[in-house]
Amino acid sequence: MSYCRFNNTALDLADCIENWDEGVSSKEEARKRKHLVELAEELIELATRDAEMVANLELNEEGDEDESE
Numbered sequence: 001m002s003y004c005r006f007n008n009t010a011l012d013l014a015d016c017i018e019n020w021d022e023g024v025s026s027k028e029e030a031r032k033r034k035h036l037v038e039l040a041e042e043l044i045e046l047a048t049r050d051a052e053m054v055a056n057l058e059l060n061e062e063g064d065e066d067e068s069e
Contacts, residue, residue, distance in 0.1 A: 016036065024030045 024033055
């Protein structure tokens, strides 16, 4: 259900963060915890790229406004 993907994921991620100090109870959980950190790193890269793209678009739009004056 893509329409609630980010909502559900955000809730689950918040739960993981709130319970992080409880540790893990199995090797599989330890692997998934490591994978979660890797995914978080990738998410930060994507968010940074998107923020840079938006900033560049805003700068370009400001330049377009200056040219029309």
